[in-house]
Amino acid sequence: MTGTEKNRRITDVGTLKALAHPLRMKLYRGLTVARVATASQLAEQVDEAVSLVSYHLRKLAEHGLIEEAEPRSADGRERWWQPASDGVSIRDEDFRDAPEKAAAHTAASRLFFEQRADMYRRFLDERTHWDEEWNSVAESSESTLRLTAAELAELTAELLALVRRYDERGRAADAAGDTEGRENVAVHTYAFPFRV
Structure with a gap:
């Protein structure tokens, strides 16, 4: 870049x-x-x-x-x-x-x-x-929380910071040639309000 x-x-x-x-x-x-x-x-x-x-x-x-x-x-x-x-x-x-x-x-x-x-x-x-190793760690879950808009913003920021930290770790490993056991991993998060 x-x-x-x-x-x-x-x-x-x-x-x-x-x-x-x-x-x-x-x-x-x-x-x-x-x-x-x-x-x-x-x-x-x-x-x-x-x-x-x-x-x-x-x-x-x-x-x-x-x-x-x-x-x-x-x-x-x-x-x-x-x-x-x-x-x-x-x-x-x-x-x-x-x-x-x-x-x-x-x-x-x-x-x-x-x-x-x-x-x-x-x-x-x-x-x-x-x-089995990959199947046992693949994750699909749903959590319903009671939050304010400010708390949702805080949660989102923390989740994105965590994902960025792991992305940087993976990029550093790739740059060092440490690719053994690494796969592409998609992390999708959706956080939105809803009413029942």
């Missing part, structure tokens, strides 16, 4: 819509996991044509979500890409001031949720292919 941006906050509808395209979100997620990849490598992951993937990668780059990376091979025709930040955040308060912005935020949030749910469904379908 050229900058020092840890987590980019998306505040404009154009960037939100650029990311909230089903294929672009898959590409962004794939690039986040790989950290550096070519359009060819990502096209293989998502089972799409390289030309289509290249187009969508350029769209993500136009909005500053990804950027070109240092080449990893001698083939000068290959463009290597990397995320422009460690992650993105999208907050409701940035899209409340106009109905079309709120609608775009809702549509994007639904897409992100559906893709996350698809990831979990895939794990459930493939659970028998994971060994």
Whole structure:
């Protein structure tokens, strides 16, 4: 990453819509996991044509979500890409001031949720292919709490700080070449008010 941006906050509808395209979100997620990849490598992951993937990668780059990376091979025709930040955040308060912005935020949030749910469904379908060690630590739970909005904000901040700490640990291990026993792990949290 050229900058020092840890987590980019998306505040404009154009960037939100650029990311909230089903294929672009898959590409962004794939690039986040790989950290550096070519359009060819990502096209293989998502089972799409390289030309289509290249187009969508350029769209993500136009909005500053990804950027070109240092080449990893001698083939000068290959463009290597990397995320422009460690992650993105999208907050409701940035899209409340106009109905079309709120609608775009809702549509994007639904897409992100559906893709996350698809990831979990895939794990459930493939659970028998994971060994007992991974199956015994995979977690799915629900807690219902009675909180104020301020307490929910505090809980969310603590959860995100904990996840970041483990992310940094994993990145440091990868950088040191300590990849034995490491797998990609998705952590999804949803915290929202509801009434019965």
